[in-house]
Amino acid sequence: MKNVVIILISLLFMNFNNNNVCLAKNKETIIIGLDADFPPMGFYNEKNEIVGFDIDLAKAVGKEMGFKIEAQPINWDAKEMELKTGKIDAIWNGLTYSEERNANMLLTKPYMKTKPVVVTKNDANINKIEDLEGKTVCLQKGALAQASLISSEVCKNAKDIFYLETMLDCLNEVKLGKVEAAVVDEVIARYYLNINSKENCFKILEKNIPAEDYVIAVARGNEKLKNTIEEGLNKIVKSGEAARISEKWFGKNLVCFNEEDQSAKKITAESTKENSDVFNGIFSGLLVTLKLFFACVLFSIPLGLLICLIRRRNIKILNAIIDLYTLVIRGTPLLLQIFFIFYGLPLLLPAMKISNRFLAGSVAFIINYTAYFSEVFRGGINSIPIGQWEAIKVLRIPKFKAIEKIIVPQSLKACLPSICNEVITLVKDTALIFTIGIVDLLSATKNAVNISANVSIYGVTAAIYLFMCCILNIIFKLLEKRFNYKS
Amino acid sequence: MNIIEVKNLSKQFLNKNIFRDFNFSAKKGEITAIVGPSGQGKSTFLRILVGLEKADNGTIQINGKNLLKDGVYNNDRKEISDIFKDISMVFQEHNLFFNLTVIDNLKIVKEDMRKINNLLEDFGLAGKENLFPAELSGGQKQRLSIIRSLLLDPKIILFDEPTSSLDSENRVKIANILNKLKEDSYTVVVVTHDERLLNLVDPIIYRIK
Ligand SMILES: Nc1ncnc2c1ncn2[C@@H]1O[C@H](COP(=O)(O)OP(=O)(O)OP(=O)(O)O)[C@@H](O)[C@H]1O
């Protein structure tokens, strides 16, 4: 059964693979994919138009070669998939060269050099790379940082490394003090510091990190588009147009397109990512998911029961607080609550700062699920006939014995199906923790798919989730059997 | 000697009088029956005696101790606890703990295996220990419910319609049990419509108009 599911899912995706290899052959518009949060390469301006250095450069090339440019914002994590499935024609957005990318996509010769730099707060006690020892650092997911920096000097010494959706998120986390340093492309750091020179709360360390090449990617096999772009670049470099655009954005000509560049020889390099690496990543994501799941179940079920029992004491103020709590928790998205606990709460109450991401995420999940479980238990306890309570009273059965032997078992039987529902929903909800930079099963899968460009990994992950839910189903079936008395 | 003495008892539900100035007494070691039309508050009266409802006015004395005096409830915890130790009730709907087996329904009240086994034997329930209440007949449930009340050694046992859903064979069994309880010097108060049960046990009768 599970194999069939994997095959079906894989087929579904693979069908797209080879359809559009020769895209843009007869087209006058080239769609370029970009992370629209990457100033100054490509980003939304105040008028909500996508602008940037790469956009201007692409337009200049298009003008030279006779095609139009359409900028399409994409999820940067999924850029290889976007290209492979023909949703975009090229990735042109400060894409740095790497062996893996070279194996998965067709890359042009480099048109610019960049290096990642370490950004910290102005007043941070970090002045050289070695000072990062024992500090927390964040990187943009899927960016060059992740591929090449993990083993570099910067990250070797760091205590913790987090991956966030965009570079702006990374800089924000530094600003808020969530992490001590961010590693971002130099261009973005310079640009940002320039336009925010009044605020001036960041400083840049730039030593010791090797420079990287910016390239443009098209789908494998689409040599024609690659050649067209390279020819166009060559022309605008020669005409001085490229230098003009660069000066507009960086105050300096950074374009260095060299027709005799040697990157062609790298084309043969194969992906260095071993399968076992991919599955190691997924496995550690699975561990995170399981850890979150068990933490949430182990705390929120007893806490839910406790709240439900407090409620039964009918103390007015407490009940009003509990009502408000369940209303707010059940009436707002879990995602919002996770953000609130991690980002919002420390701003409101500095003492409540939870700097451990996993802990903050777990706390949000526990708070959320406790509310749901307390309501489930309330329903369960309310389903106990009044005669049972009267018998407990008349027969003078001690309170704790009654709760343990009569009330809990009877209400559990009544609410077991609802508990099962909640727990199975939790298995899937755990994926939301990726939003605060934790790599769980699903985001590990996304990363693995991007690195290996192998969509069938999604099938494996689907099977893992399905398997967890099946196990839970079996456990709950057994529990139901255990409470299988007629009433 | 009257082990239960009730004077001028009043009870309202939602401003409607269920009974007013109700007087009642039960002699120690006797069977007393309360009979009367439906909806007159007979069950409510028994529930007041075991503390499941509160009366609005009057006096209740059980085994020489005041539960209620001129409309004021006793608030001496120790005394209240002693009063309720002396009195137990067999519910009309049995109210057995349906998630527990026969034996566990008894053990949760008092873990005295010798006594439990003797009672199960006496009441014809030996061998049913591991069944759930839902697996018992109406008569068996009624008897299990009586055993459960007897485990705590009360002096007074109240019965609410003990034969209401039973056939004549089971009625005779219940009558025998009531007579046996009287022999063993328990005080029994039974609320019933069942004239044939009254003939079988020959109680002191209170009629509510
Ligand atoms: N909790 C309650 N709230 C409001 N009214 C109640 C409540 N319990 C009982 N009553 C009312 O009090 C009256 C007496 O009820 P009770 O059950 O004591 O009568 P009964 O004499 O036992 O009748 P039956 O012979 O049918 O069992 C009824 O009219 C009933 O509707």
Ligand SMILES: [Mg+2]
């Ligand atoms: Mg009644």
